[in-house]
Amino acid sequence: AQTVTQSQPEMSVQEAETVTLSCTYDTSESDYYLFWYKQPPSRQMILVIRQEAYKQQNATENRFSVNFQKAAKSFSLKISDSQLGDAAMYFCAYRSARGAGNNRKLIWGLGTSLAVNP
Amino acid sequence: DAGITQSPRHKVTETGTPVTLRCHQTENHRYMYWYRQDPGHGLRLIHYSYGVKDTDKGEVSDGYSVSRSKTEDFLLTLESATSSQTSVYFCATSGTGNYEQYFGPGTRLTVT
Numbered sequence: 001a002q003t004v005t006q007s008q009p010e011m012s013v014q015e016a017e018t019v020t021l022s023c024t025y026d027t028s029e030s031d032y033y034l035f036w037y038k039q040p041p042s043r044q045m046i047l048v049i050r051q052e053a054y055k056q057q058n059a060t061e062n063r064f065s066v067n068f069q070k071a072a073k074s075f076s077l078k079i080s081d082s083q084l085g086d087a088a089m090y091f092c093a094y095r096s097a098r099g100a101g102n103n104r105k106l107i108w109g110l111g112t113s114l115a116v117n118p
Numbered sequence: 119d120a121g122i123t124q125s126p127r128h129k130v131t132e133t134g135t136p137v138t139l140r141c142h143q144t145e146n147h148r149y150m151y152w153y154r155q156d157p158g159h160g161l162r163l164i165h166y167s168y169g170v171k172d173t174d175k176g177e178v179s180d181g182y183s184v185s186r187s188k189t190e191d192f193l194l195t196l197e198s199a200t201s202s203q204t205s206v207y208f209c210a211t212s213g214t215g216n217y218e219q220y221f222g223p224g225t226r227l228t229v230t
Contacts, residue, residue, distance in 0.1 A: 033217045045208060045221035052217070091160065095217060104149060104168075104212070105176065106219060108160045 002027045004094050006109035013082045014117050020067075021077045021112045023092030031097035034068065034075045035106070040088040048090070051075065053097070079114075087116045121145050122222035124209050130228045137196040139225050141209030143189075149212045150192040151219060152176075152184060154205040161208065167192055199229045 003026045013019035025034070036048040051059045051068050058066050063080045079086055092109040121144035131137050141150060152164040153176075163176030165184040173184050181203060183195045196203055206226050210219040 035218055037221075043206065043224045045210075045224075047218050047220070050218055097217075105151070105163050105166065106161075108162075110158070110160045 002029075002032075002094055002096070002107045004092050004107050004109040006090075006092055006112050008112045009110070010113045010115070012115040012117055013079070013086075015082055015084060017082055018078060018080045019082055019114065021079075021090050021092075021114065023075045023077070023109055025073050025075065025092075025094050025107075027073070027094065027096075029096055029098070033095045033097060034066075035093040035095070036064070036066070036075075036077045037091045037093060038086075038088045039091065039111070040085075045091075049077070082116050084116050084118060087114060089113050122209060122211055122220060124207075124222040124225050126225060127223065128226050130230060131199050132230055133200060134198050137199050137227065137229075139194045139196075139207055139209075139227070141192045141194070141222055143192075143209075143211045145211060145213065145220075146189060147211035147213045147220075148189075149214075149219075150186065151210040151212075152182070152192065152194045153208045153210065154178065154203075155208060155224075156205050164194065164207075196227075199227075201229050203227065204229045 032053045034051045038046045049061045067076045089111045091111045093106040123142045125140045151166040153161045162178045167173045167186045185193045209222040212219045
């Protein structure tokens with residue numbers, strides 16, 4: 001069974017600085033998707049970025065980018081120019097690329113709580 | 119946003135009473151999911167649906183049932199609420215061509 005591990009329960013960063021959140025996963029599959037979700041104090045789960053395993057290029061969305069190391073099964077999130085609004089819980093998630101039924105579910109890490117200091 | 123609403127947003131109920139949570143989506147997504155979120159456990163899948171009247175169990179389905187009579191609505195029922203079901207419940211959806219899931223705002227349920 002696939003697992004997702006986020007080894008940093010809490011992190012902090014100074015405003016305008018860069019921070020990297022770690023995520024590792026375990027799978028025997030070769031084709032899958034990886035995601036980072038953000039959950040601010042409002043509780044809303046927001047998709048930050050996604051990565052397809054077949055793509056070698058790391059995904060980027062504005063100030064958010066990932067470092068996807070497939071062989072190492074590592075999927076870290078880098079937040080550049082951190083802003084106060086980035087303070088949130090961040091979750092890493094995995095999904096099999098195999099199409100049907102139970103394979104579509106997301107496997108979640110336990111999250112990293114990010115504080116942004118002014 | 120995928121246009122997902124949940125009702126109620128907050129509920130307090132007593133042990134032993136039935137409770138129904140509603141998820142409504144306007145995106146015509148085929149797949150819908152119910153999760154619960156608890157400290158130290160992250161998000162855990164309760165049930166999911168892959169079409170109208172097609173549902174299946176997730177990893178923590180005991181004590182819960184679901185129904186989906188229309189594409190846009192997915193109901194989660196706690197047949198006889200227990201204190202261990204105090205949690206935040208999230209609904210999510212995804213379309214046939216989507217890899218990611220989109221989430222509703224959550225329902226905080228307290229069972230006393």
